[in-house]
Amino acid sequence: MTDTPRAQPGARPRAHDQIPEIALDWHRDGRGAALATVVETWGSAPRPVGSQLAISGQSDIMGSVSGGCVEGAVVVEALEALEDGIPRLLTFGVSDDQAFAVGLACGGTIRVLVQPVGGTLTEVMLARVAEARAARRPIAMIVDLESWETRVTEGPGDPLQAAIAARYRSDKSGVEEDGRHFIGIQNPPLRLVVVGAAHIAQPLVAMARLAGYDPFLVDPREAFGAAARFPGETISNDWPDAALAAHGLDARTAVVTLSHDPKIDDPAIIAALNSDAFYLGCLGSSRTHAKRLDRLAAAGLGAGQIARIHAPVGLDIGAKSPAEIAVAILAQITAVLRKG
Numbered sequence: 001m002t003d004t005p006r007a008q009p010g011a012r013p014r015a016h017d018q019i020p021e022i023a024l025d026w027h028r029d030g031r032g033a034a035l036a037t038v039v040e041t042w043g044s045a046p047r048p049v050g051s052q053l054a055i056s057g058q059s060d061i062m063g064s065v066s067g068g069c070v071e072g073a074v075v076v077e078a079l080e081a082l083e084d085g086i087p088r089l090l091t092f093g094v095s096d097d098q099a100f101a102v103g104l105a106c107g108g109t110i111r112v113l114v115q116p117v118g119g120t121l122t123e124v125m126l127a128r129v130a131e132a133r134a135a136r137r138p139i140a141m142i143v144d145l146e147s148w149e150t151r152v153t154e155g156p157g158d159p160l161q162a163a164i165a166a167r168y169r170s171d172k173s174g175v176e177e178d179g180r181h182f183i184g185i186q187n188p189p190l191r192l193v194v195v196g197a198a199h200i201a202q203p204l205v206a207m208a209r210l211a212g213y214d215p216f217l218v219d220p221r222e223a224f225g226a227a228a229r230f231p232g233e234t235i236s237n238d239w240p241d242a243a244l245a246a247h248g249l250d251a252r253t254a255v256v257t258l259s260h261d262p263k264i265d266d267p268a269i270i271a272a273l274n275s276d277a278f279y280l281g282c283l284g285s286s287r288t289h290a291k292r293l294d295r296l297a298a299a300g301l302g303a304g305q306i307a308r309i310h311a312p313v314g315l316d317i318g319a320k321s322p323a324e325i326a327v328a329i330l331a332q333i334t335a336v337l338r339k340g
């Protein structure tokens with residue numbers, strides 16, 4: 001069966017992941033916009049480097065640079081920057097008491113870059129960022145913290161090409177060793193493809209979304225891959241090889257197979273092994289996996305490719321219930337993403 005993937009009624013917006021796009025929209029609407037970015041942190045800062053906050057000329061905000069501790073002061077500075085067109089580099093000490101007041105364990109020190117859109121940060125630059133993100137291409141924004149000169153680049157040919165490539169891989173923005181250039185990484189959003197709408201898939205897609213992934217569920221069995229079982233999720237009832245080819249698998253995508261049916265799982269596994277997907281996990285016992293390995297070898301997959309499979313899927317934490325197994329799977333995906 002061929003079926004166009006569909007977002008079910010009630011799909012959740014992902015605006016919190018689209019701060020540059022929001023700033024661009026506000027600027028184009030004539031409301032004015034500034035972009036605030038965490039460029040450095042010391043201690044247990046509430047938000048990591050690269051976190052962003054968009055501020056409109058009417059004091060609308062989207063995103064966060066501190067979890068609530070200093071946003072008010074950043075908004076004031078952003079409105080002033082919109083008036084005079086001059087970027088600012090702000091330093092804030094977030095005390096433990098302030099952090100605790102907004103539900104955080106402890107504070108730290110952060111530096112926040114505030115750039116009005118239309119000055120050294122141009123509409124064209126933000127449009128390039130939005131275009132690259134929409135096409136799932138990584139892109140970087142580089143700011144000279146002394147001259148405020150700003151450029152956006154995808155890396156090749158840039159004087160900081162090697163540093164940009166390293167930051168793409170680690171998914172970490174930051175100030176270079178020269179103390180002058182900030183490289184803000186805009187990697188494509190994380191995605192999780194779940195093949196087989198089994199009972200484990202229900203808590204897994206919910207947990208994955210909370211962890212910042214955009215889930216995509218594939219199951220040709222319409223009774224399993226049904227909106228009633230997965231409200232608000234994007235579901236394809238196509239066969240996995242066709243569904244994954246249309247969806248695309250890249251280095252920011254994890255794939256998990258859960259159907260227990262080789263006719264459904266194997267095409268997805270082969271597609272994932274022939275892609276840049278950073279993680280592939282497959283449900284099943286060691287005995288089931290041994291049979292899977294025989295099938296994959298017979299299909300022409302090499303030993304190096306097959307070794308990428310995490311099976312039985314998930315960290316060995318003694319998980320029993322579907323929710324516990326989902327926790328184990330998501331923990332293993334996180335470990336592979338962050339530790340390699």
